[in-house]
């Protein structure tokens with residue numbers, strides 16, 4: 001049987017061996033509650049603090065700024081809910097972007113229903129937000145600007161340092177969902193006027209169910225989960241010690257091979273695209289090809305149905321994601337592609353390939369062997 005091919009790393013990644021090893025040790029030996037004062041608690045506390053330092057190093061930030069959460073979804077919800085608590089006294093306006101992840105987008109829609117003003121800024125056909133358009137919509141009542149660093153569907157990278165500077169120049173706190181950027185691009189958070197940033201361990205070889213919220217020292221912030229004094233009262237609840245330790249180990253490993261991996265995956269991704277473009281007519285890349293993560297390719301196959309392509313590739317043992325559906329089983333065109341002005345029928349024919357540490361040349365060769373025939377068949381079925 002053919003070796004299966006996994007090209008859906010933006011959905012989740014396999015656990016890195018370093019993370020598995022670190023977690024195994026903790027699961028077997030470090031069972032204490034980090035809040036307990038005795039030896040068992042101290043060992044767990046040390047493990048959490050060592051992981052915090054590892055995560056902080058990859059963020060380019062101080063360890064005290066890292067608050068561990070259950071997910072990036074929780075981190076995003078925390079920032080938006082905390083911001084909403086400041087309304088109406090300190091303001092009533094939030095600025096976001098049309099291509100955000102649902103964990104920001106849906107919250108913004110909830111806050112709008114609850115009476116806040118929410119401005120959803122558009123992007124250009126490359127998927128990029130113009131910082132000047134941001135400047136034009138800020139006012140004295142703006143409480144927060146939230147814009148993701150790198151897009152999960154297209155890999156498009158926003159000019160975050162510039163966007164953060166615009167928000168700061170207007171005295172507005174800035175949050176970025178940096179889930180897809182962590183371990184892929186240098187973040188150097190301490191160098192930018194960024195108040196909050198959200199992260200998720202399972203997107204870079206860590207375990208699922210653990211994330212982090214970066215809170216710049218001195219930022220106004222209220223905890224979403226209240227109770228115990230954990231995480232310096234910024235997130236109550238007993239820490240997920242093995243998960244946090246796995247997150248730390250994954251960050252350390254990702255930091256070590258970031259440059260080499262980016263170059264290698266960029267080469268493989270370009271080989272994939274060049275092979276597709278040479279063998280399959282009527283194809284195009286969705287989103288910027290320059291301001292883009294090195295391992296992501298979102299491609300439109302005109303006249304084909306993306307969901308059907310994903311299913312046919314799956315039958316051939318190749319895992320990719322539909323660029324058309326925000327949720328599996330959905331037949332709606334993605335809000336990200338629509339936001340970039342891509343027509344619905346083109347969006348529906350799009351799929352996302354996202355490469356990762358385990359991706360090899362042979363995997364790309366395999367995709368290029370089977371994809372042309374699959375696209376032709378799927379296009380034929382759709383035309384009937």
Ligand SMILES: Cc1ncc(COP(=O)(O)O)c(C=O)c1O
Nearest residue numbers: 071072073101152177179200211
């Ligand atoms: C950009 C982005 N933000 C947030 C999330 C949510 O992360 P988590 O799975 O940790 O809740 C994801 C993952 O799908 C994502 O890609």
